[in-house]
Amino acid sequence: MTDPTETGGPVPLVDEAGKKAAVAWVSVDGAPARALWCVPADGSLHVVTGTGEQSAAGLAAGVPATVTLRGDHGGRIVSWPAEVTLIEPADPDWESVAAQVAAKRLNAPGSPADLVRRWADECQLYRLTPAGPPVAAGASLPDGSLAAPPRPSTVTRPTRRPFRLHRVRRR
Template sequence: MTSELLDQALIEEATKKSGLIWVRGAGAPAARALWHVWHEGAVCLVGDGPGEQPLPGLTDGGFAEVTVRSKDKGGRLVAWPATVSELAPGSPEWEAAVAELKGKRLNAPDGEEMPRRWGRECRVLRLVPAGSSAPLPSDDLAERPLPSPATTRQPIPAGLPRLLARRRKGK
């Protein structure tokens, strides 16, 4: 009993404090780094819509493996199994989860319109811990980033080092 309570406390505290978690859905080839919120005993995620994070392998009624990192050092703290449920748009649970998620969503293109867009075009998922913590994965979980219009892999402009050096001399 005490071991289960300690596991639950570790899962909750680590997940609350981490800005990213790695989630591997059933059948997904690799874990994905996802932003989230901890709300009422579960992880809440939004995605699978235009401009939002993809949620591969996460299906309503399915299972997922969640790995949580340390916010300070970035190392793995705890891994835990989860059951996945999709929240119905407009339901009280959906409204509560979206209110929490909205505060954590960075760089949203549509501000106050965002919850309505999520209701039309995205999925809001709830990942509930299903049992005690699991052994940490032995592999490194490193994956090459997926292609995205949000990433740029271009050399820095030629004049940037001189500009930065000039700013440092001026201080």
């Protein structure tokens, strides 16, 4: 992961956290962050969205995004601005990047080659590349949990009565 605006070289914390990332919290255009499955490759994080894959509302090429990565302990370690680019199936690096991402996809229906073909037809493959120095790292990370109430959802689950194997008789 490189920082093109500051030194032109890698930012060690962003680079190291990115290499170990499997899930990134991505905030698109200031909206609440969403946890997205990602694959680090070639100094960037790659995310697949679309039919049969995760939903990343608002994620599109050129839209400002902020990526937050967490460590093994579950706490935030770094947040950085990301440049979002769409990798099209016609791009020269589509085959290599899509194959790397497909190989890491857990519980995928079909083979990695089938997955890459489906992604080319129905999904979008995005590259999130650092676009500046970290916006929060180390001492600049907030002290609080930043916990928020759950977002409204149309998904509900009725509360069911507990299952009883037999009837209890009272005397």
